[in-house]
Amino acid sequence: MKVIFIGDIVGSLGVDMVREWLPRLKEKYKPQATIANGENAAWGRGITERDYKKLLQAGVDLVTMGNHTWDQREIFDFIDNEKKLIRPANYPDNDVTPGKGLAYIKINQQTLAVINLHGRTFMADLEDPFRVGRALVEDARKITPHILIDFHAEATSEKEAMGWFMDGEVSAVLGTHTHVQTNDSRILAKGTAYQTDVGMTGFYDGILGMKKDSILHKFTTQMPNQFEVPETGRTRLNGCYLEIDNTSGKAVDIKPIRIDEDNPFFG
Amino acid sequence: MKVIFIGDIVGSLGVDMVREWLPRLKEKYKPQATIANGENAAWGRGITERDYKKLLQAGVDLVTMGNHTWDQREIFDFIDNEKKLIRPANYPDNDVTPGKGLAYIKINQQTLAVINLHGRTFMADLEDPFRVGRALVEDARKITPHILIDFHAEATSEKEAMGWFMDGEVSAVLGTHTHVQTNDSRILAKGTAYQTDVGMTGFYDGILGMKKDSILHKFTTQMPNQFEVPETGRTRLNGCYLEIDNTSGKAVDIKPIRIDEDNPFFG
Amino acid sequence: MKVIFIGDIVGSLGVDMVREWLPRLKEKYKPQATIANGENAAWGRGITERDYKKLLQAGVDLVTMGNHTWDQREIFDFIDNEKKLIRPANYPDNDVTPGKGLAYIKINQQTLAVINLHGRTFMADLEDPFRVGRALVEDARKITPHILIDFHAEATSEKEAMGWFMDGEVSAVLGTHTHVQTNDSRILAKGTAYQTDVGMTGFYDGILGMKKDSILHKFTTQMPNQFEVPETGRTRLNGCYLEIDNTSGKAVDIKPIRIDEDNPFFG
Amino acid sequence: MKVIFIGDIVGSLGVDMVREWLPRLKEKYKPQATIANGENAAWGRGITERDYKKLLQAGVDLVTMGNHTWDQREIFDFIDNEKKLIRPANYPDNDVTPGKGLAYIKINQQTLAVINLHGRTFMADLEDPFRVGRALVEDARKITPHILIDFHAEATSEKEAMGWFMDGEVSAVLGTHTHVQTNDSRILAKGTAYQTDVGMTGFYDGILGMKKDSILHKFTTQMPNQFEVPETGRTRLNGCYLEIDNTSGKAVDIKPIRIDEDNPFFG
């Protein structure tokens, strides 16, 4: 099974870049499934139904989220009806949290389970992602050995810990959230593919995909500021390519995908 | 001017890896200067005089530090006598802080200024690294256009902000501290080479270079734990190669260096 | 010199309570100056010009602020014209930050200097409040020995540290921000009056002066929420009374002021 | 039922103050039970078996802990054998965490349940104290309506939230950890006594009960430092007195206890 994962899509520049490049990536990599983190699709904060639909039309099979899940209030109107959108699973276990944190993608005779988890270090006080993650993986393994985790987290320690914690239990642990791709993709000792962060997709000449001036102003003045995603500009696409053994669910290959003007794409 | 920068060296495994590989890297890249972050050289926490001397003997020209600078108490005995060791410059401006945050490396007719700065986001309440950094860069520019900043910081936003803040003013802004190499090295618009994190050098099969079991135990139990650096095991070396224009001080090239069993070295 | 200080005024309930009770407090305590923290006057977030004017009309002589200073955008329109409104002094030293962090109140033949400082522990990366505070105190001491600091900070350690740091240099260090009055008012060894937090003024049956249900919902679900200040309900007024020696500027007395239904006011 | 609760006991000065003053407090208040937070009894960090035994001999019936529970390694040797020592209940639910978070004190025909919980805001990533607390309260209510919670937490918002969350379900929610007594003790709408922090017991002229110079040095230099608890000096005792209705378990009275040279004790 071949999979493409696309890192945090930021704003319309990011959504458009997926529309433009995903066809070429599919031609090159022939994935059976494409997953994308969409938590910043709407002007950098959350996702609208329109963005979500655009991503599906562009060829994405499942959208994952993160700490920005609820930033666009309209998500409360559509998240419970949509099967191709998941949010971090480790919200408190109650009837209040809309959406789900685990979804299955059907691929011919096979199934890929995708789990979205949220880190805690330097972040919010959600439920323990290790405990919640383990329980979901146990559920998913009853259905399929092909399991991918999008671990949306800040600290490299927590992310590497999750990789080793899940090693041998899932096909891949891929990090999102920092918006910077890491150069550490590998297959761990028991067969789980791992990358601390797959990076982001959107504006190339900014900070985390946003205009750099307002963020610089914030750091140097400590004054409040609007962070804006530009409408035009040079872009980057970050993600990774994954190959999973059809029988065992173990990873066979993981490669970073980085497309920008300094790293041109070769089909 | 060609420069090699080696990311956070963790424990004796890391020091030994520098001793083993730096000669080969020098043969390949022919650098005039080699800089290494040594804040974790002593069992993962700080640096001893012995580690420092070993690094110099291995061919390192200057050692930078970070949030672990003071972990080994003996540093107070030697930091003020050593010219090839700097610590973050943005400690409060007073007579209490030993050491310095800026050093010059003489290379034939030329000079390379190296500045060490410490981030604040998710870290300590040091002085503003942007303000302090700018003042030091102004000083250094009176002496040389070749200036390299080791920005030891956690948040990708603060690091990218520093890159753009210094763009055109220095030859390179290289991040350290997260112990995970990023795949975003590039030359910014006005000629400054940038990489969010150059990564770490030491144990390959752990978490941030430390044994994984104790850190996993910490995350899953929230109980205190000793974090240990193993004495033996597979290793990685992370860093980057930099080429700077001799006249202008602008960056000409930046390439990540990643050596481990999944990414073998080709001389 | 006698002074009344009123803790963080939250919403219109808080403003109204000042209007209702300040006359009675003045009758009882005969203060020459009344200072109030107004950072939450506008629906819990920032202050409008209208709130500010209402507080002056109610008998407040000077309004201090805190981390919510800039929450109402209109403050940028009036802060530079108003002499009776200060914001934390330890913003970066540049031309970008509107307003000032030090003001003088004229009282017959005497002058009271008021300094507003912002903590850093668990808060924002402002300039060092100890360094900035010391410099401002040195300035103020050239004009008057009567100096009061509103230290708007979260951590009890940082606040107690400021008290001892300024002991003997100023008349009083009064804490704000936690919205809970502390029971530790005292005069330190060298004559500075100290209280870790003077508390808040506004809705009595909520959390930090806001409706409790939305905050409870946030803690138990970790979902985003609007925090609202109610328009009606039982109220509390928190503050402290201070007496300063006219000649030396040393504190002679400090007493907490707590008015609510469980602690009725006796004139 | 009458209860005395004593806030964080810091070092031997604190332990000695309990030995000296608890008899007089018992004479005045006639409590049937005395509870004390002992997380800082051993030189400010954790508790030794000797400190624990001393506190029992001094008349304490139950010792609660907090974020410093594990600082003295010897606690692992005795916590599981001791019935009068509890640690925060909201550690992950596993077999690894020694000790318990709930204990019962027998008082003639009655029983007082005591629950220790740990906050998360600005603290560690423990399990949700609201969820865990609710489950333990449900258990305890099967046995007794007399339930006291020591909520060891930093943020005033989280502590007030816990008070309201438990209002009507327990006899009292008392905060510890900040080492500064708050002046907000009251009985909430449905009968739960509440105080944000009962304060600390130990050195009076320091910062959080420790010598002030080393902490001031830390804040002004950002350099590492040993925080020491002095062996001699003026002291304070902080706590609160509680009266609970024997039948309903509702609170009838809550009063802060503050003994120091500025607030002398009247028997």
Ligand SMILES: [Fe+2]
């Ligand atoms: Fe995120």
Ligand SMILES: [Fe+2]
């Ligand atoms: Fe994101």
Ligand SMILES: [Fe+2]
């Ligand atoms: Fe490091």
Ligand SMILES: [Fe+2]
């Ligand atoms: Fe570091």
Ligand SMILES: [Fe+2]
């Ligand atoms: Fe406030």
Ligand SMILES: [Fe+2]
């Ligand atoms: Fe505040």
Ligand SMILES: [Fe+2]
């Ligand atoms: Fe504590």
Ligand SMILES: [Fe+2]
């Ligand atoms: Fe404590």
